[in-house]
Amino acid sequence: MKSVFVSGLLEGQVAFVTGGGSGIGAGIAKRLAAQGAKVALLGRTAEKLERVAAEIAAAGGEARCFPADVRKFLEVDQAIKAAVAAFGRLDILVNSAAGNFLAPAASLSANGFRTVIDIDLCGTFNACRAAFEHLAKQGGSIVSITATQAEVPTPLQCHAGAAKAGIEKLTRDLALEWARQGIRVNAVAPGPIEETEGMSRLAPGDTATTFKKRVPLGRWGTIDEICEAVTYLVSPAGAYVTGATLLVDGGTSLLGAGPWLDMIGEMMGE
Numbered sequence: 001m002k003s004v005f006v007s008g009l010l011e012g013q014v015a016f017v018t019g020g021g022s023g024i025g026a027g028i029a030k031r032l033a034a035q036g037a038k039v040a041l042l043g044r045t046a047e048k049l050e051r052v053a054a055e056i057a058a059a060g061g062e063a064r065c066f067p068a069d070v071r072k073f074l075e076v077d078q079a080i081k082a083a084v085a086a087f088g089r090l091d092i093l094v095n096s097a098a099g100n101f102l103a104p105a106a107s108l109s110a111n112g113f114r115t116v117i118d119i120d121l122c123g124t125f126n127a128c129r130a131a132f133e134h135l136a137k138q139g140g141s142i143v144s145i146t147a148t149q150a151e152v153p154t155p156l157q158c159h160a161g162a163a164k165a166g167i168e169k170l171t172r173d174l175a176l177e178w179a180r181q182g183i184r185v186n187a188v189a190p191g192p193i194e195e196t197e198g199m200s201r202l203a204p205g206d207t208a209t210t211f212k213k214r215v216p217l218g219r220w221g222t223i224d225e226i227c228e229a230v231t232y233l234v235s236p237a238g239a240y241v242t243g244a245t246l247l248v249d250g251g252t253s254l255l256g257a258g259p260w261l262d263m264i265g266e267m268m269g270e
């Protein structure tokens, strides 16, 4: 998909993308690079990051890899410091790293719940906190990728729903606290996005077909459509937007929890 935004919007800027080694995060990293930003990629698996960095380089952009676990503040802090040392500044942070799986709350272990909160919510705080001193130098922008599960009760995902709701609240709190440093803090909440690890985990087999039929716009979204939303928020087009969560879900959340009621049995394999 050709972007609706003019090219070169982010020339001279530096972006740091967690979860940049695959899926939506990789798409965002490539899009920000195509818009002129130098891009730092963070994830646990160096090979995944290197593949994305090579694609960015092949397209004429510049990217570097910083393997780290978002759950470990010191690792994230060191990665962001190293990116700033390499590129000279930081303008944009995108939090896309996350973990999710289908699990009934009644049998989910305490460690399973904590692990997802740790990656999604604490990991997002860790990256925001580590990025603050660098973003504050000239102002900048943070975008965290949440999910419709933050608002809509969703079976088998209480861990991810709680984590994403926490991120959306954190987004509003940081937007208020950091506005005086010229840092805008927003979120994008995607609905179901095709060809992603997320949807292969969350809508396995026949549930994908059932789910697709229920999306008001009649289809799943694309990674490109999430990239467009992120570009809007980090670009001058979004200069007066902070503390917002932009839903990019084909209208899915308008239906509330209703569609899940008759899918829950199917999802639980009953």
Ligand code: NAP
Residues within 6 Å of the ligand: 018, 019, 020, 021, 022, 023, 024, 025, 042, 043, 044, 045, 046, 048, 068, 069, 070, 071, 095, 096, 097, 098, 099, 100, 119, 145, 146, 147, 148, 189, 190, 191, 192, 193, 194, 196, 197, 198, 199
């Ligand atoms: P994905 O490809 O699995 O992306 C998640 C990335 O996070 C992976 O590259 C993973 O790399 C990284 N990651 C996981 N745990 C990490 C950790 N502890 N430290 C550092 N990096 C870690 O999945 P996706 O479907 O594209 O999802 C991307 C984002 O979009 C997530 O925030 C997800 O919640 C959100 N989202 C997705 C959908 C969808 O339809 N797919 C819908 C709504 C929201 P490593 O394993 O190498 O670390």
Ligand code: COA
Residues within 6 Å of the ligand: 098, 099, 100, 101, 102, 103, 108, 109, 110, 111, 112, 113, 115, 116, 197, 198, 201
């Ligand atoms: N159902 C129920 N519990 C699960 C589970 C599942 N499918 N997968 C993991 N868990 C539990 C584990 O049993 C463990 O709890 P326990 O110690 O009580 O047994 C806990 O979660 C941690 O699992 P572990 O595999 O040690 O975590 P990890 O840190 O290696 O990996 C995950 C984190 C589990 C989120 C892993 O799926 C991951 O790395 N995901 C990243 C990619 C992703 O999820 N993409 C989609 C984004 S929407």
